[in-house]
Amino acid sequence: xxxxxxxxxxxxxxxxxxxxxxxxxxxxxxxxxxxxxxxxxxxxxxxxxxxxxxxxxxxxxxxxxxxxxxxxxxxxxxxxxxxxxxxxxxxxxxxxxxxxxxxxxxxxxxxxxxxxxxxxxxxxxxxxxxxxxxxxxxxxxxxxxxxxxxxxxxxxxxxxxxxxxxxxxxxxxxxxxxxxxxxxxxxxxxxxxxxxxxxxxxxxxxxxxxxxxxxxxxxxxxxxxxxxxxxxxxxxxxxxxxxxxxxxxxxxxxxxxxxxxxxxxxxxxxxxxxxxxxxxxxxxxxxxxxxx
Amino acid sequence: xxxxxxxxxxxxxxxxxxxxxxxxxxxxxxxxxxxxxxxxxxxxxxxxxxxxxxxxxxxxxxxxxxxxxxxxxxxxxxxxxxxxxxxxxxxxxxxxxxxxxxxxxxxxxxxxxxxxxxxxxxxxxxxxxxxxxxxxxxxxxxxxxxxxxxxxxxxxxxxxxxxxxxxxxxxxxxxxxxxxxxxxxxxxxxxxxxxxxxxxxxxxxxxxxxxxxxxxxxxxxxxxxxxxxxxxxxxxxxxxxxxxxxxxxxxxxxxxxxxxxxxxxxxxxxxxxxxxxxxxxxxxxxxxxxxxxxxxxxxxxxxxxxxxxxxxxxxxxxxxxxxxxxxxxxxxxxxxxxxxxxxxxxxxxxxxxxxxxxxxxxxxxxxxxxxxxxxxxxxxxxxxxxxxxx
Numbered sequence: 001x002x003x004x005x006x007x008x009x010x011x012x013x014x015x016x017x018x019x020x021x022x023x024x025x026x027x028x029x030x031x032x033x034x035x036x037x038x039x040x041x042x043x044x045x046x047x048x049x050x051x052x053x054x055x056x057x058x059x060x061x062x063x064x065x066x067x068x069x070x071x072x073x074x075x076x077x078x079x080x081x082x083x084x085x086x087x088x089x090x091x092x093x094x095x096x097x098x099x100x101x102x103x104x105x106x107x108x109x110x111x112x113x114x115x116x117x118x119x120x121x122x123x124x125x126x127x128x129x130x131x132x133x134x135x136x137x138x139x140x141x142x143x144x145x146x147x148x149x150x151x152x153x154x155x156x157x158x159x160x161x162x163x164x165x166x167x168x169x170x171x172x173x174x175x176x177x178x179x180x181x182x183x184x185x186x187x188x189x190x191x192x193x194x195x196x197x198x199x200x201x202x203x204x205x206x207x208x209x210x211x212x213x214x215x216x217x218x219x220x221x222x223x224x225x226x227x228x229x230x231x232x233x234x235x236x237x238x239x240x241x242x243x244x245x246x247x248x249x250x251x252x253x254x255x256x257x258x259x260x261x262x263x264x265x266x267x268x269x270x271x272x273x274x275x276x277x278x279x280x281x282x283x284x285x286x287x288x289x290x291x292x
Numbered sequence: 293x294x295x296x297x298x299x300x301x302x303x304x305x306x307x308x309x310x311x312x313x314x315x316x317x318x319x320x321x322x323x324x325x326x327x328x329x330x331x332x333x334x335x336x337x338x339x340x341x342x343x344x345x346x347x348x349x350x351x352x353x354x355x356x357x358x359x360x361x362x363x364x365x366x367x368x369x370x371x372x373x374x375x376x377x378x379x380x381x382x383x384x385x386x387x388x389x390x391x392x393x394x395x396x397x398x399x400x401x402x403x404x405x406x407x408x409x410x411x412x413x414x415x416x417x418x419x420x421x422x423x424x425x426x427x428x429x430x431x432x433x434x435x436x437x438x439x440x441x442x443x444x445x446x447x448x449x450x451x452x453x454x455x456x457x458x459x460x461x462x463x464x465x466x467x468x469x470x471x472x473x474x475x476x477x478x479x480x481x482x483x484x485x486x487x488x489x490x491x492x493x494x495x496x497x498x499x500x501x502x503x504x505x506x507x508x509x510x511x512x513x514x515x516x517x518x519x520x521x522x523x524x525x526x527x528x529x530x531x532x533x534x535x536x537x538x539x540x541x542x543x544x545x546x547x548x549x550x551x552x553x554x555x556x557x558x559x560x561x562x563x564x565x566x567x568x569x570x571x572x573x574x575x576x577x578x579x580x581x582x583x584x585x586x587x588x589x590x591x592x593x594x595x596x597x598x599x600x601x602x603x604x605x606x607x608x609x610x611x612x613x614x615x616x617x618x619x620x621x622x623x624x625x626x627x628x629x630x631x632x633x634x635x636x637x638x639x640x641x642x643x644x645x646x647x648x649x650x651x652x653x654x655x656x657x658x659x660x661x662x663x664x665x666x667x668x669x670x671x672x673x674x675x676x677x678x679x680x681x682x
Contacts, residue, residue: 102525122527130525134518140308152300153528181311197522207525 012115015039017123019115021204021234035155036126053080055205055236056101060110063096063259070096072259073110078238078252083231085247086240087283088256094240095133096259098207101238102130114205126154129203133210135190136197139183143174143193146182147200154201161200168196171226173219188214195223199230206230208239212246224249244280255283262286293531301528301536305510306543315506319544323498323552330494331487331560338442343379344390344402345371349409366413366454367405370428373450373457378442391431400439402431403447488563491556492571492643493616496578498552499545500636503579504606507537507586508599516595520678530678534587534671538580545579546572565650571643574656577663578639584670591677610636635666 011020016037033040056078063071071093078084086094099105101112103120112119115127137146147168151161169175172192182190191214198206208227212220224246227237231251239250247253248267255263255270263270263286267279274282309316349367352360374381382399384390390402405428406412412426430447432440514520523533549572556562564571593599610616613623614636620628631637642659645651653660 099521102521104521104524122529125525126527128525130522132518132521134516134521136518136522138304138308138519139517140312141304142307142311145304145307149300149304150522150526152303153297153523153526155294155297155527 011041011043012117012123013037013039014041017117017121019124019127019204021127021202054078054113055080055082055115056238057113057116058097058101058110059112061097061100061107061112062109063093063100063105064108070259071100071107074259074261076254076261076264078236080236081231081234082252083227083237083239083250085250085253086238086256087242087244087247087253087279089242092256093259094256095209097256098130098209098238098240102128102207126201127204129198129201129206131195131198131206131208131211133213135194137182137190137194140181142179142181143169143185144178146193146197150197151200156201164200164202168200171199171222172196173222188216188219191215192219203235205236206238208237210240210242212241212243220246244278244283247279253279255286257287293529293535297528298532298536298539301533302539302543305537305540309544319502319506319548320551322502323494323548324555326498327491327494327552327556328559330490331556338438339378340380341378341401341439341442342399343374343381343443344384344393344399345381346384346387346390346402346404347371348387348407349405350407350411352410352414360410360414360417360458364410366410366426367428369454369457370405370447370450371403373453375446375449378446394431394433397433400433400436401443404429404431487556487560488648489644490617491553491560491562492647493640494556495549495552495571495575496636496639496643497610497614497616499548499575499578500582500610500639501607502548503541503545503582504586504589505599505603507541507583508590508593508602509596510537511587511590512593512596512599515590524678530675533678534584534675538583538671541579541583542576545575549575562647564647566646566648567650567652570652571646574639574642574646574660574663577660577667578635581635581663581667581670584667584672584674587674588670588677609634613637615640635663638662638666 011032012018013020013034013036016034016039018034018036020032020034029042031040032043054077056076058074058076061071061074061076062069074097086097088094096105100107101114101119103125106120114121115124117124138149141149144165147165148161151164156164165178169178172195174189174192174196177185177189182193185193191211195208195211198208212223215223227239228249231237241247250267252264252266253270254261263273263282265273270279270282271277274285276282276285309319347367349365351363351365351368371381384393384402387402387404390399390404393399394402409426409428412423415423416425428447428451430443432443434440511520514523524530553564553568557564589602590599593602609630613620613627613631614634615631616636620631620637623631638659642656642663645656645659649655
């Protein structure tokens with residue numbers, strides 16, 4: 001008997017190189033229409049596991065600002081469905097890495113591939129969600145207008161937006177503030193809206209730069225629960241944080257110190273390897289060379 | 293570039309204005325106040341100018357001429373024809389005293405008619421080859437050119453009216469008139485007031501200021517809040533962002549122009565001779581170009597405070613060099629070439645030509661061409677600016 005479970009597959013449109021997410025079951029062939037160029041094609045689902053699909057491949061990535069090296073010869077591969085946590089103190093290069101992967105900064109040396117496309121590449125942009133460290137939403141618009149705007153620039157239709165808005169508002173607990181001006185919201189609410197704006201178009205790869213800063217513990221737990229459900233659906237989530245305690249939710253973490261990746265592995269692996277009880281202790285052990 | 297996504301940008305910007313009522317009010321009320329304040333203070337002609345009139349004219353002895361009526365006092369007729377609304381007349385008998393009053397600053401001018409004024413006029417009529425024309429002396433306080441111009445205009449008008457009356461009641465033909473001045477106007481019918489000249493300028497100026505300033509502030513905020521970063525990580529292209537905003541400004545620009553023009557028509561009764569759609573088209577070109585300029589300038593400002601520092605930089609050259617209040621010909625000749633560098637100059641010139649002269653594209657294509665060039669250059673430069681990365 002065949003187990004019926006839905007599979008996802010990323011394909012690149014042969015005409016316009018847009019990345020599409022297709023859903024089907026094993027050995028099924030589905031008809032797919034590219035939303036960008038309208039090309040119709042067929043996709044066959046023949047792999048049952050895609051845990052080995054490389055979403056981000058970073059090779060020797062370096063960024064210098066004058067004499068200061070923010071990111072130093074980084075090598076890293078992130079797979080589909082992972083929640084990868086970039087951990088490190090302020091100024092360790094977390095945001096710089098994210099900005100280079102988002103094509104906002106040009107690397108000094110090295111390269112990065114996303115979905116197999118060498119950066120910079122515009123065609124992968126419709127599958128990327130980005131939440132910057134700054135609030136990055138429009139203060140003089142309402143919550144609803146912000147969500148529709150950010151969904152709209154990804155080409156979402158009114159119907160899709162209405163459905164998704166409902167879900168996002170519930171997720172960030174802002175249902176009662178839909179028609180409020182963003183400038184009247186509290187700092188934490190703005191932060192939550194910013195997260196919703198990064199996820200509304202259902203991206204395959206999400207960059208979240210410190211998404212939990214200023215969020216209360218209860219909601220933080222909700223956030224991590226949502227990230228885990230996204231990862232289960234095949235979304236790859238890359239998160240920066242300096243809260244070591246919540247990094248246990250990540251499937252893999254990388255410790256950054258002065259632009260260098262000093263450790264990379266599953267949280268339990270890192271703890272076991274260093275003989276410590278928490279990621280915080282593991283980090284201190286790795287940077288200071290001794291147990292606290 | 294995709295139209296639908298471009299419109300998403302326009303829509304958001306317009307919605308922002310809907311919420312930010314004060315900025316929207318500024319956009320509409322700034323030009324409205326400008327046209328009302330300037331229209332009422334500058335626009336009306338000067339009134340109640342103090343004048344000393346010294347009339348020494350002894351008139352004409354009865355029966356001395358078959359041409360003119362008996363007992364004609366030409367000076368008196370001219371005085372009576374002066375517009376008492378504009379000129380506040382004080383009769384004086386001593387010309388020295390009258391001039392002293394002007395020197396004391398208590399009157400703007402003294403008009404002196406000599407004793408043989410009417411007789412000279414008669415002699416001049418009969419023997420224009422021998423005798424010079426009769427003279428009215430006007431002793432003026434030249435410190436205010438507007439007053440001087442108003443006084444000369446009134447006296448000239450009164451002399452013309454008086455002479456016309458004489459030609460109408462007597463058997464002198466127009467050709468024989470000693471100082472006949474025929475005024476023929478190509479445009480404006482001689483009734484072009486300052487407000488007519490000023491209104492097209494205000495429309496252009498308001499669009500220029502509002503578009504430039506609001507664009508600078510919007511883009512400074514886009515950078516500072518991080519929204520611009522988010523847009524650059526989206527599939528939207530830089531040109532969609534720029535054009536999206538341009539369309540929003542086009543809508544605002546059209547609303548703004550209509551408000552100013554309707555106010556100018558309602559309050560000052562200005563008449564627009566030319567094609568209103570062509571006038572609006574020129575406004576849009578101005579708005580596009582200055583939006584590009586605003587994006588470029590926004591790169592030079594880190595916050596709103598620094599953005600505000602750009603105001604005088606944009607404001608003064610435009611007011612002084614673009615011919616908003618004064619004709620460019622009145623600027624010192626060595627500064628005149630600078631006015632060619634101010635895009636507003638072409639906007640104002642085009643708007644005046646359309647509204648006052650009724651000109652079409654055929655006559656103002658140079659202005660339109662330069663404005664198109666300005667818009668294309670600044671908008672493409674701003675797309676490149678947004679594409680620039682560290």
